[in-house]
Amino acid sequence: MKEQRKLELLIYRTGDFIAAFLSWLLFFIYRKKIESPEIDFSSSLQDGRLWQGLILIPLIWVIIYSIFDKYRDIYRYSRLETIRSTFFTTFLGVLLLFFTVLMDDEALKYTSYLSMFLRLFILHFTITSIFRMVILTIASRRLKTGKVSYNTIIIGGDKNAVDLYEEIVSRPYSLGHNFRGFIDSNGKSKNHLEKHLPKLGKIADLQDVMIQYKIEEVIIAVETSEHGKLKSILDELFDFSDQILIKVIPDTYDIMLGTVKMNHIYGAVLIEIEQELMPNWQKVIKRIMDYTISIIAILILSPVIIFSIIRVKLSSGGPIFYLQERIGLNGKPFNIIKFRSMHVGAEINGPQLSSDHDDRVTAWGKVMRKWRIDEIPQFFNVIKGDMSIVGPRPERKYYIDLISKEAPHYKHLLKVRPGITSWGQVKFCFTSTVEYMLRRLNFGILYMENVSL
Numbered sequence: 001m002k003e004q005r006k007l008e009l010l011i012y013r014t015g016d017f018i019a020a021f022l023s024w025l026l027f028f029i030y031r032k033k034i035e036s037p038e039i040d041f042s043s044s045l046q047d048g049r050l051w052q053g054l055i056l057i058p059l060i061w062v063i064i065y066s067i068f069d070k071y072r073d074i075y076r077y078s079r080l081e082t083i084r085s086t087f088f089t090t091f092l093g094v095l096l097l098f099f100t101v102l103m104d105d106e107a108l109k110y111t112s113y114l115s116m117f118l119r120l121f122i123l124h125f126t127i128t129s130i131f132r133m134v135i136l137t138i139a140s141r142r143l144k145t146g147k148v149s150y151n152t153i154i155i156g157g158d159k160n161a162v163d164l165y166e167e168i169v170s171r172p173y174s175l176g177h178n179f180r181g182f183i184d185s186n187g188k189s190k191n192h193l194e195k196h197l198p199k200l201g202k203i204a205d206l207q208d209v210m211i212q213y214k215i216e217e218v219i220i221a222v223e224t225s226e227h228g229k230l231k232s233i234l235d236e237l238f239d240f241s242d243q244i245l246i247k248v249i250p251d252t253y254d255i256m257l258g259t260v261k262m263n264h265i266y267g268a269v270l271i272e273i274e275q276e277l278m279p280n281w282q283k284v285i286k287r288i289m290d291y292t293i294s295i296i297a298i299l300i301l302s303p304v305i306i307f308s309i310i311r312v313k314l315s316s317g318g319p320i321f322y323l324q325e326r327i328g329l330n331g332k333p334f335n336i337i338k339f340r341s342m343h344v345g346a347e348i349n350g351p352q353l354s355s356d357h358d359d360r361v362t363a364w365g366k367v368m369r370k371w372r373i374d375e376i377p378q379f380f381n382v383i384k385g386d387m388s389i390v391g392p393r394p395e396r397k398y399y400i401d402l403i404s405k406e407a408p409h410y411k412h413l414l415k416v417r418p419g420i421t422s423w424g425q426v427k428f429c430f431t432s433t434v435e436y437m438l439r440r441l442n443f444g445i446l447y448m449e450n451v452s453l
Contacts, residue, residue, distance in 0.1 A: 005073055005148070008139065012074050015131040016065055020058035023124040028053060030119060057097070061124075064093045070280040074139050075148055075176065076245070082132055090125040149178035150245070151214050153200065155233055156221030157184050157191035160249055164221050165196055180213045185222055185229060206236045215240075219270065220248045234273075235408045241415070242330075246273040277415060282453050290388050294379040301376055308339050308373055315364040318344035321377060326394035329417045334386040336394060337377040341365030351398045353433065378420045391419025392444035395437070402434050403441065413444050416451060423447050 028050050065071065068089045098117060142148045154161055161182065168175060181200040182193045191199065200209045209215065218237060222229050230248070237246060247270040278286070298305070312320045322340040325333050346352075346360040354361070361369065368374040381387040387394070392413045395403070403410045424440035424447075 005075065008135075009071060009074055012132070012135050013062065013065075013071055015135055016128060017058045017062055019128040019131045020061035020124065021054055023120070023127045024053055024057045025050070027120050027123055031116075053101075057101075060097075061093060064089060064096070066280075067284050068092065068279075068281045070276075074136060075143050077136055077139075079133060079136050079140070082136060083129060086129055086132060087125060090121060090128065094121045094124060143176045144173035146174040149174065149176050150216040152177040152179050152217040152219065153209065153213070153215050154179070154182040154193065154197065154219045154221050155185050155203075155206075156249075157182060157186050157193045158221075159192060161221035162192045162196070164219065164249060165193065177217065180215065181209075183209065185233070203233060203236060206233070207239065210237075210240050210244075215244060217245045218247070220246065222249070231409060235411065238411050247271065248273060277448060277451050278453075286388065286453060287385075290382050293389055294382040297376075297379050304373065305376060308368065308376070311364045312339050315362045316343055325396065326418070327397055327400055327414065328386055328394055329414065331411075331414050333397070334381070334384075334394075336386075337380055339368055339374040339377060341368050341374045351396060353399075375420060382420065386418075388417040388419045390421060391417050392422050392447060393425050393440070394418035399434070399437060403437055406434070407438055407441055409445070410441055413441070413448060416448050
């Protein structure tokens with residue numbers, strides 16, 4: 001089933017390519033007619049610039065869509081939202097083409113910029129929207145007739161869960177759920193949902209169930225006011241967050257706050273938990289900013305870097321740079337780069353946190369730490385893509401394991417790229433105890449929930 005959906009997504013992307021191809025072809029013919037009204041269709045096709053554009057321009061459009069639309073499972077698309085995003089992306093794409101390809105176009109001598117812009121915009125938006133709506137309408141019909149479905153479990157078991165299940169299955173058409181069973185979240189001897197679905201286990205069994213039944217959608221049928229229970233469930237689902245859709249039953253407070261959105265007009269009222277912390281286009285811009293700022297910082301700070309290299313070498317025997325394994329984005333380990341500020345063998349007895357009066361630190365190391373000079377080489381980590389300029393500070397696995405025992409939600413920080421500096425680091429310069437790490441964690445979570453350009 002997943003392979004089929006991948007093929008249909010490829011068809012959707014191919015449709016975007018063909019739409020861009022056709023819109024540029026028609027626009028080029030229109031331009032040729034403005035320049036030379038006597039020219040016919042066959043003569044337009046003999047222009048070498050047309051074929052260059054028909055190869056290059058559709059590829060540019062596919063890249064733009066990949067950045068701003070983020071291609072994914074078409075059965076999760078809303079047609080209304082797709083029209084809106086197509087309008088926005090087309091506007092930006094046409095604007096980009098005007099400043100890069102059409103700024104000194106000969107046809108502009110015979111018409112206005114606005115007229116050319118509007119014609120290309122209307123052509124591209126109309127043709128692309130038609131292709132997309134046809135494909136998405138076919139997909140919607142396949143979903144409603146049950147030809148496409150997602151392995152789904154319900155987490156709950158009380159009356160809320162039963163009411164939700166009955167509401168979903170009573171619909172006159174499918175909403176794409178292939179219910180495999182439910183996870184008991186209340187631990188009571190009697191579970192109301194057992195009359196309708198098989199019991200697959202308890203919260204502690206959730207990860208095994210996700211793997212065994214290849215679950216693609218999870219409906220959490222506990223009220224969002226049960227914060228402790230909801231948090232523990234989301235912690236268990238963290239490792240699958242990029243692969244599944246998570247929905248939660250809202251309570252009255254959520255509805256009053258306006259956080260509830262309907263995905264289906266006649267569907268159950270659910271909150272869809274957004275897995276993406278930043279839109280894809282913001283991630284791209286943030287990465288470009290990180291890369292550019294890091295190169296500029298290295299060039300400006302090169303005298304400090306050279307001076308520090310000499311001082312570290314003279315301060316004590318050993319290497320100039322210190323590499324230490326940290327855990328980065330999505331739990332991937334990487335080696336963080338620092339100027340060595342301690343004597344060699346400082347952690348021969350295992351990981352130890354540092355403090356202001358740490359006798360393992362060299363004399364020059366104390367100066368570097370005071371002015372954060374030892375952190376400068378991390379700009380190379382940013383260029384490599386291991387880190388960002390701003391983000392939660394990366395920790396070692398040893399300390400992540402310790403923190404996670406007290407705060408299992410720490411793992412959610414691994415959703416964002418770690419940074420050279422963070423709000424938590426501004427508040428707590430050095431974390432000399434696990435308690436301080438836990439306090440810094442709160443600032444990291446706040447950053448993650450509010451991250452933006």
